[in-house]
Amino acid sequence: MALTPQDVSRIAHLARLELSETEQATMLEQLNGFFGIVEQMRAVDTRGVEPLSTPLSAVQAVALRLRDDAVTEPDRRDANQRSAPAVEDGLFLVPKVIE
Numbered sequence: 001m002a003l004t005p006q007d008v009s010r011i012a013h014l015a016r017l018e019l020s021e022t023e024q025a026t027m028l029e030q031l032n033g034f035f036g037i038v039e040q041m042r043a044v045d046t047r048g049v050e051p052l053s054t055p056l057s058a059v060q061a062v063a064l065r066l067r068d069d070a071v072t073e074p075d076r077r078d079a080n081q082r083s084a085p086a087v088e089d090g091l092f093l094v095p096k097v098i099e
Contacts, residue, residue, distance in 0.1 A: 003031050 086093035
C-alpha cells in the first residue's frame with residue numbers, strides 16, 4: 001500500500017500539521033518505508049506459531065509474576081471531587097462543548 005503526496009497532505013491536515021514540500025516528501029518516504037515493512041511482516045506465514053508473553057520466553061522459560069487483583073488504595077473520590085464545580089452521582093459534570 002503506497003501512499004501518495006495527496007495522502008500525506010491529508011494526514012498532515014488531519015493532524016493539524018503544517019509541512020513544507022521538503023517535509024512532505026520526507027514524510028512520504030518514511031511512511032511508505034513503514035508500510036513496506038508491514039507488508040513484509042504480513043507475508044510471513046505465522047500459522048502454528050504460538051504468541052510470546054515476552055520476547056525473553058523465546059530463549060528461556062519465564063514465570064510470569066502476576067499479582068492478585070486487589071484494591072490497594074482507599075476510595076478518595078469525595079476528597080478528589082471536593083474542588084469540582086459540579087458533581088452528580090460521583091461523576092464530574094462538565095459544560096456541553098458540542099453544539
